[in-house]
Amino acid sequence: MNNKNVTATLLLSCPDRKGLVAGVSAFLYHNNGNIIHADQHTDAEKGIFLQRVEWELKDFKIPRERIGEAFSPLAKKFNMKWHLRFSDYAPRIAILVSKEEHCLYELLLRQRMKEFNAEIPLVISNHPDLQPVAENFGVEFHYYPITPKTKSAYEKRILKNLEEHDIDLIVLAKYMQVLSANLISKYSNRIINIHHSFLPAFAGGKPYHQAHQRGVKIIGATAHYVTAELDQGPIIEQDVMRVSHRDSVEDLTRKGKDMEKIVLARAVDLHLRNKILVYDNKTVVFD
Amino acid sequence: MNNKNVTATLLLSCPDRKGLVAGVSAFLYHNNGNIIHADQHTDAEKGIFLQRVEWELKDFKIPRERIGEAFSPLAKKFNMKWHLRFSDYAPRIAILVSKEEHCLYELLLRQRMKEFNAEIPLVISNHPDLQPVAENFGVEFHYYPITPKTKSAYEKRILKNLEEHDIDLIVLAKYMQVLSANLISKYSNRIINIHHSFLPAFAGGKPYHQAHQRGVKIIGATAHYVTAELDQGPIIEQDVMRVSHRDSVEDLTRKGKDMEKIVLARAVDLHLRNKILVYDNKTVVFD
Amino acid sequence: MNNKNVTATLLLSCPDRKGLVAGVSAFLYHNNGNIIHADQHTDAEKGIFLQRVEWELKDFKIPRERIGEAFSPLAKKFNMKWHLRFSDYAPRIAILVSKEEHCLYELLLRQRMKEFNAEIPLVISNHPDLQPVAENFGVEFHYYPITPKTKSAYEKRILKNLEEHDIDLIVLAKYMQVLSANLISKYSNRIINIHHSFLPAFAGGKPYHQAHQRGVKIIGATAHYVTAELDQGPIIEQDVMRVSHRDSVEDLTRKGKDMEKIVLARAVDLHLRNKILVYDNKTVVFD
């Protein structure tokens, strides 16, 4: 396989101690690795060390398929959790939607414009409305009219779809259903949701109504990984915009869509670039 | 009295109906008033009309002390609540503080630099620490070591101080005590507080600890009028700044101070310029 | 014609003098007009008064086709320049593009999602690349391979297209050609361009290269009306985002696209809502 311009990225976390940076950088140096990005963070309070290091595969002495094995002894020594990613692998995304189209379009367009290094083979919805959008982009679409009664059965079909398509990342692009704990645990730290408020303010439903009612001067949007607790998962990215008394609920909703789609797209982009580490229900986002 | 460059500002609210703008503008025009700013807002949902209109006293046919009387019939006809303010009156501010000095300095400096058209004759604290700061600016300082037991007695002395100094506006500049319902109702919509979070997120104590714990990517500050319900009063101004996993609680606290003082100063400035109308626990801020 | 929920908007500017607000509001009140928004601005230095007033056609005594005529005497008296718009008219937009698709998609999608009250019957380009995008949305596409030699001839064809389609507004959505003074003057204050920098910084070509070279910490985008002087027209809207030393020119370009499309869409939206008045090469944007 051609390794020209391909990079490997190691994301790791472990108990903090001396020699970690020296250990990892020596491993790469002795195998002729050219580091192009390295960043680290120490949570002094919890005693946790987190690192992201990216290097060129070109001229690296260990073949890509054997890097994990070669790194294992060091990882074991320092009790590391770690992931290894290669930049020429395009993760496979499933998008779950309901009726609103702005986030879906945003993701499909960015993928088509090659801003995302990803495949999007699958769109699933609990409403039929966005089928034409998915098909317009040549993406398989499944409509499951989920009700409390049918939810469990349909989730099995969703899981089957996800597996058949080898999905790496699930994006909830204004998906107005709560996923089961089972599905969430199967895709731990691999489900990104966009919440249309500046969490933790206005968690739950109808955040723009809540914001209007409260008379806030700034509204926001939050992209986060989904956990079993609603709207409580690790925050990946947030942004805000100023509003005023002139803005009705409809105005807030309309203006908020711009933030929602941009914030969601940024979060997906960070995930795809392997910039995010999760610990203690928080994210470390290496820029 | 010399009216050169002096303006009058009318702030009014009433049930919405036709003829309001025409009525007010005809009143001013027929008395030879030159409008220099006029702004209005209609809350269509609640059927409320709010207006701010500012005109030059120079050449205005009605003497300033009789404008209220002359306006009354129109106000009655439309069932208006209204305030009349003159730009050459410098409102009198009392600042309540605890131990932190950055907001106190900010307000004292803006007054001294003449950014605020106001007098600051009084600083009150439940700690003695900031006495030198107040005295440095030649401002009377009272220290009341409030405890649950002494609270009621000390508030009487605070009220007396406020009255003796003809205070128009109370600013809580990191005052870590809750005011009594009695004091609050006496200075309704005339007490401004700075809360060091993006309300309604992280209401209550230790907001920077909460923000750090939750792993948010943006922190904020909120200036609001004080009502009997803690942290629930009408929001005047908010601002935010980006933070990251690198920021400890101490970093958030330090960075947040910049926002706190700027947001508080902006809110006080808007109040002093008579730009704010309150209704339905919300503000209309005419810019 | 059904006037239910239809509004009329008057945008006017004239030399400042007393009685303007009273005159306009009396005109509306005496004809039973219900004002739903009114905003004004006085440029004291230049002595210019500008106003936007919007009222319901329902129950208005003057039929819509005769409002202009009825307003004329007042307009003459005060020497006003004025425009009258009705909310049920959907302006007709032509989009000019080159090769980049993100702004084109943004505009087409907003129109399709009904965020824009507008028709988009025409896309014109100096490259064939985006023909499929236009056709996908059912929009007529013309490809004119403009060169210095053919420019004049092709502009005649563009003008013909614009006229045949009764175009009200031209949007340059990353159109990498300079329009002739003739075309610009025919669509004065009706051509909106997006410039990928925070004007006046980095006017001219390759702004992201310039920004990277200069090492700025914030990049921006600017939407403006096109005038004969390149990048010098009245600014409608701007926005910015933080960047760092880590961002390469490619990163700036990629990140900047988000701002470009959002800022351009906001400017078009403000134009379509008749919120903008131009004077002295500046805009007044009534929010």
Place this chain on the structure above:
Amino acid sequence: MNNKNVTATLLLSCPDRKGLVAGVSAFLYHNNGNIIHADQHTDAEKGIFLQRVEWELKDFKIPRERIGEAFSPLAKKFNMKWHLRFSDYAPRIAILVSKEEHCLYELLLRQRMKEFNAEIPLVISNHPDLQPVAENFGVEFHYYPITPKTKSAYEKRILKNLEEHDIDLIVLAKYMQVLSANLISKYSNRIINIHHSFLPAFAGGKPYHQAHQRGVKIIGATAHYVTAELDQGPIIEQDVMRVSHRDSVEDLTRKGKDMEKIVLARAVDLHLRNKILVYDNKTVVFD
């Protein structure tokens, strides 16, 4: 000397090559250094590697006064430019001002509140106005009524003052004079200026007038190191705020002051924390 909680920070830059990270981290590890922050940047285009690494002196095997010597062989091998700083050294700042006081107060207050780890023994001005402010904080003040004729003579006295006070950092806090090339070169990358615009827009004088004239929707402030070319030095920090047609030049000036003082304070803070590396007329700001 007690090294409890004291850290050493190494700021280095050199031609990029393999083994740099490994070399530095091995040096620290073998001397029992506990890294608490490490960050690096590679400018791939220019082939330059830049790094900031901070470690605890506690338990470090090399005494602080011999660290430089011990590091030298590695630095030589990689052809590094480097600085070594200790966190218990408080740099000495001279502030140069003219008539405006907001930035001066901001810096003096932050030092007094211990937000800055620094001493401020010296304020110099070409006007006498701010002498009381300096003296109020117990800081030596020199007034030099600089004119084109006397400039050269007074700069000699300024230089003498700087040397006598062992000044490490000069801050131009709205100092309305241009420094000589000689003084600038003596304090290369150690003079911070605040420019009241979003550079490179509105370089030169009267930026708020220029911004108002141009009708921009956002204004900014820029802190940069001073070089011989006016307003062209490496940018450290920038920020912006929204403005509108309602803002007069006076409003822009007043509002801009908030940004100026905050941006200047942030830049000084970054310098004091040894977070900035300069190369190629740009800064790398390690956050």
